[in-house]
Amino acid sequence: xxxxxxxxxxxxxxxxxxxxxxxxxxxxxxxxxxxxxxxxxxxxxxxxxxxxxxxxxxxxxxxxxxxxxxxxxxxxxxxxxxxxxxxxxxxxxxxxxxxxxxxxxxxxxxxxxxxxxxxxxxxxxxxxxxxxxxxxxxxxxxxxxxxxxxxxxxxxxxxxxxxxxxxxxxxxxxxxxxxxxxxxxxxxxxxxxxxxxxxxxxxxxxxxxxxxxxxxxxxxxxxxxxxxxxxxxxxxxxxxxxxxxxxxxxxxxxxxxxxxxxxxxxxxxxxxxxxxxxxxxxxxxxxxxxxxxxxxxxxxxxxxxxxxxxxxxxxxxxxxxxxxxxxxxxxx
Amino acid sequence: xxxxxxxxxxxxxxxxxxxxxxxxxxxxxxxxxxxxxxxxxxxxxxxxxxxxxxxxxxxxxxxxxxxxxxxxxxxxxxxxxxxxxxxxxxxxxxxxxxxxxxxxxxxxxxxxxxxxxxxxxxxxxxxxxxxxxxxxxxxxxxxxxxxxxxxxxxxxxxxxxxxxxxxxxxxxxxxxxxxxxxxxxxxxxxxxxxxxxxxxxxxxxxxxxxxxxxxxxxxxxxxxxxxxxxxxxxxxxxxxxxxxxxxxxxxxxxxxxxxxxxxxxxxxxxxxxxxxxxxxxxx
Numbered sequence: 194x195x196x197x198x199x200x201x202x203x204x205x206x207x208x209x210x211x212x213x214x215x216x217x218x219x220x221x222x223x224x225x226x227x228x229x230x231x232x233x234x235x236x237x238x239x240x241x242x243x244x245x246x247x248x249x250x251x252x253x254x255x256x257x258x259x260x261x262x263x264x265x266x267x268x269x270x271x272x273x274x275x276x277x278x279x280x281x282x283x284x285x286x287x288x289x290x291x292x293x294x295x296x297x298x299x300x301x302x303x304x305x306x307x308x309x310x311x312x313x314x315x316x317x318x319x320x321x322x323x324x325x326x327x328x329x330x331x332x333x334x335x336x337x338x339x340x341x342x343x344x345x346x347x348x349x350x351x352x353x354x355x356x357x358x359x360x361x362x363x364x365x366x367x368x369x370x371x372x373x374x375x376x377x378x379x380x381x382x383x384x385x386x387x388x389x390x391x392x393x394x395x396x397x398x399x400x401x402x403x404x405x406x407x408x409x410x411x412x413x414x415x416x417x418x419x420x421x422x423x424x425x426x427x428x429x430x431x432x433x434x435x436x437x438x439x440x441x442x443x444x445x446x447x448x449x450x451x452x453x454x455x456x457x458x459x460x461x462x463x464x465x466x467x468x469x470x471x472x473x474x475x476x477x478x479x480x481x482x483x484x485x486x487x488x489x490x491x492x493x494x495x496x497x498x499x500x501x502x503x504x505x506x507x508x509x510x511x512x513x514x515x516x517x518x519x520x521x522x523x524x525x
Numbered sequence: 526x527x528x529x530x531x532x533x534x535x536x537x538x539x540x541x542x543x544x545x546x547x548x549x550x551x552x553x554x555x556x557x558x559x560x561x562x563x564x565x566x567x568x569x570x571x572x573x574x575x576x577x578x579x580x581x582x583x584x585x586x587x588x589x590x591x592x593x594x595x596x597x598x599x600x601x602x603x604x605x606x607x608x609x610x611x612x613x614x615x616x617x618x619x620x621x622x623x624x625x626x627x628x629x630x631x632x633x634x635x636x637x638x639x640x641x642x643x644x645x646x647x648x649x650x651x652x653x654x655x656x657x658x659x660x661x662x663x664x665x666x667x668x669x670x671x672x673x674x675x676x677x678x679x680x681x682x683x684x685x686x687x688x689x690x691x692x693x694x695x696x697x698x699x700x701x702x703x704x705x706x707x708x709x710x711x712x713x714x715x716x717x718x719x720x721x722x723x724x725x726x727x728x729x730x731x732x733x734x735x736x737x738x739x740x741x742x743x744x745x746x747x748x749x750x751x752x753x754x755x756x757x758x759x760x761x762x763x764x765x766x767x768x769x770x771x772x773x774x775x776x777x778x779x780x781x782x783x784x785x786x787x788x789x790x791x792x793x794x795x796x797x798x799x800x801x802x803x804x805x806x807x808x
Contacts, residue, residue: 249650253807274652283643287571289578298574301567302651304556320549322539330578341539346647351550371541378546 200263202227202354202385203248207257210243210409217243219409220257225387225402227262227353230380232400233389234512240409241389242282245356248387249279261354278352280343282359288332292323292342295331296349303350317345321375337368344375354385361395373399393508403508407516420511427467428510429484431491432500436460442496449487467503561654568661572635573668585631586673590624594680597744605745610685617681618771619743622702622763625673626738629706630730632666633713634723641722649805656802659714663707670706674699690776698773701786705766708790711797718804737763762789 203225210218218240225231235241246252248259250270259266261273279285286295293314300310318324321341331339340360347355357376361369376399380386390396396403397417405413405420413420429450433442439461443454446465454465465487467480484503491498559567576582597620602609636659639645648658678686678695688695713730720726740754741763747755758764765785772779 246646249646251646251649271652274650277650279646279650281643281646285643285647287575287644288642289575290571291578294574298567298571299647299651301570302559302564302648302653302657304559306556309556317549320542320545322541345549348546348550350651351553351555367538371539374541374543375546378541378543379550381543382547382550384550 200227201225201260203231203259203261203387205244205248205257205259208244208247208254208259209256210240210247210252211255216409218247218254221406221409222411223404225385227385228380228383229401230376230386230388230399232396232403233387233406234391234393234396234403234508235389235406236391236516239406241406242358243409244406245279245358245387245389249277249356250274251279275350276352277354277356278347278350279356280340280347280358280360282362286331286339286343286346289330291328291330292318292334293327295342296346299346299349313349317349321345335368336364337371340364340368340372341375344372344379348379348384352384354387355379357386357388359389359391361390361392369395393512397508405512405515413511413515417508420508421506423511427480427503427505428464429467429487430464430500430502430504431462431498432459433461433463434497434499438496439463441494442491442498445490445494445496446487449490450483461499466506558652559654561657564653564657565660565664568658569664570661572662572665576665576668582631583669583672586624586628586669587676589628590621590673590677591680593624594620594677594684598684601744613681613684613686615771616744617677617686618698618774619741619767621674621677621681621699622767622770623738623743624677625670625702625706626709626763626766627734628669628673629666629710630713630727630734631669632662632710633715633717633720633726633730635662636714636717637720637723637726640718655806656798659801659805663710663714666710667703667707670703671699674702688774688776690774694774694776698770701769701773701783702766705762705786705790708793711794711801715797715801715804718801737761742767762786765789 201224203223205221205223208218208221208223209216221240221244223233223244233241233244243252247254248261248266250266250273253267262276264273264276266273286292287298290298293311296314296317297307297310300313301307305313315324315327318327321344323338323342323345326334326338331342334342344357344360347357360376361372364372373395376386376388386399388396388399400417402414402416403420404411413423415423429446431442431446433439439456443456443463446454446463450465450467452466454463456463467483481503484501488498488501594617598609598613598616601616602612606612606615639658645658649655678699688698690698712733713726716729717723717726720729741758741761743763747758747764750758765782769779769782769786772782
């Protein structure tokens with residue numbers, strides 16, 4: 194191996210890919226540390242898939258540099274291919290063939306002899322709960338099973354870096370949780386995972402660091418916590434006993450918290466952003482204090498509050514704050 | 526193949542176990558990179574498996590050639606050669622060439638379908654000899670060409686085709702046709718890589734193949750055609766191929782035609798094989 198532990202799994206600078214007049218990736222700068230899940234978050238058409246395809250040597254960049262474990266993805270493409278694996282957005286397994294045949298085929302292509310390829314296939318099918326379906330054609334698999342087979346195929350070569358391009362798009366909640374568990378198991382073993390997603394809770398659950406990309410560029414980068422605190426400390430949600438008191442409650446909240454108040458669809462609910470200042474810790478304390486102050490002011494005004502919660506901002510709020518309202522439609 | 530998704534679903538839902546997935550990822554000995562030949566043969570095996578699972582796709586190399594042979598023999602035989610039996614001796618090598626050459630476009634369609642389904646992304650991200658996936662597909666197609674040729678020869682023999690060249694001549698004729706088809710299918714592989722859908726691959730190949738196969742000596746002697754058409758027919762590679770195959774089956778080895786055909790095979794493979802690989806690597 195030609196790299197040491199401190200070499201980032203991925204390092205790109207000024208990466209560009211244009212299709213006709215569209216700049217799908219427009220100066221992407223990314224550093225992905227080895228050994229964890231790195232989330233790339235963005236709406237449809239943000240350039241996630243194009244970026245991944247360039248890093249997996251499937252597309253040639255038009256400009257800029259990209260290195261995977263220190264290897265140039267253009268000039269040392271073949272060496273990069275030996276270290277990475279890709280699970281594309283569309284199942285990259287052969288539907289007409291059985292699960293076992295798909296894995297044996299890949300095993301053979303990776304250089305295993307037939308008996309070794311068969312053994313490896315059986316081991317993977319077992320680990321991914323597909324032994325019973327091994328001899329059925331993939332086109333008869335459910336979406337979740339297909340996705341699992343796809344990921345099994347991707348780790349057949351024990352990659353050091355695994356690209357998962359929107360791995361849970363279109364899956365039901367149980368299959369999604371299975372994929373999440375698989376990702377955790379893969380990372381626990383030391384494989385770096387680059388995960389693209391348009392689901393904010395997915396990035397929040399799995400990724401150690403997240404890059405938010407929009408229109409082919411990174412618009413924010415950091416840990417999920419850092420991204421959230423860059424937006425604000427959190428949001429208070431209130432439910433009143435009497436809908437008639439909501440206008441008054443709105444005035445009180447706006448005055449104490451000094452931020453716009455959102456009225457819920459339920460005529461007794463309302464919410465307001467708590468904007469803190471300073472470091473993350475002080476901010477949290479500040480937010481709680483401000484919320485407490487708002488509550489006591491409401492009580493003093495004779496407003497009955499039935500339910501109250503103070504939540505961290507969700508990544509949805511982060512995302513909307515970063516990309517602006519025009520882009521939020523594309524993200525939906 | 527009437528299994529449904531429902532009865533495939535396991536009774537106990539799958540729970541991923543970190544240990545078993547970890548065991549799979551344990552750094553075992555990485556096998557050496559497969560040779561170009563071994564990778565191509567593996568893709569050829571894939572093509573066989575696809576025939577095994579979707580046998581209906583063999584209709585176009587069995588039913589279609591039978592139909593063509595019957596149709597043209599009985600339709601034109603009386604008018605063109607006085608009797609169907611006499612015409613069959615002339616037509617059979619030609620109709621065999623036509624049927625097999627027409628099926629070469631399925632190579633392009635197969636490539637296009639593979640790309641649309643995303644499975645090529647996986648193959649292209651492997652550290653293997655790059656043309657292997659395409660060469661393997663072509664190896665699988667050799668089987669289809671042989672099957673189509675055999676079907677026509679058998680139908681012909683039943684109908685009264687009596688080749689003077691004997692078994693050896695017929696085998697040599699089929700071999701020449703298969704070699705030509707292998708080289709010719711690189712053209713459709715190339716189209717399969719850059720055209721948008723399998724429908725457009727089919728459209729483009731029909732546009733080329735109809736004039737190429739009909740404006741040749743498959744059905745009638747070129748001497749009966751107007752002069753300007755003869756000019757085209759004489760440079761049409763299909764004409765030379767048909768002459769070559771006819772000669773071999775009749776037991777008269779026409780070295781000039783054979784050289785012409787084999788040279789055109791080398792040129793087609795060199796030109797379209799190279800263009801195909803450039804497209805494949807750029808994709």
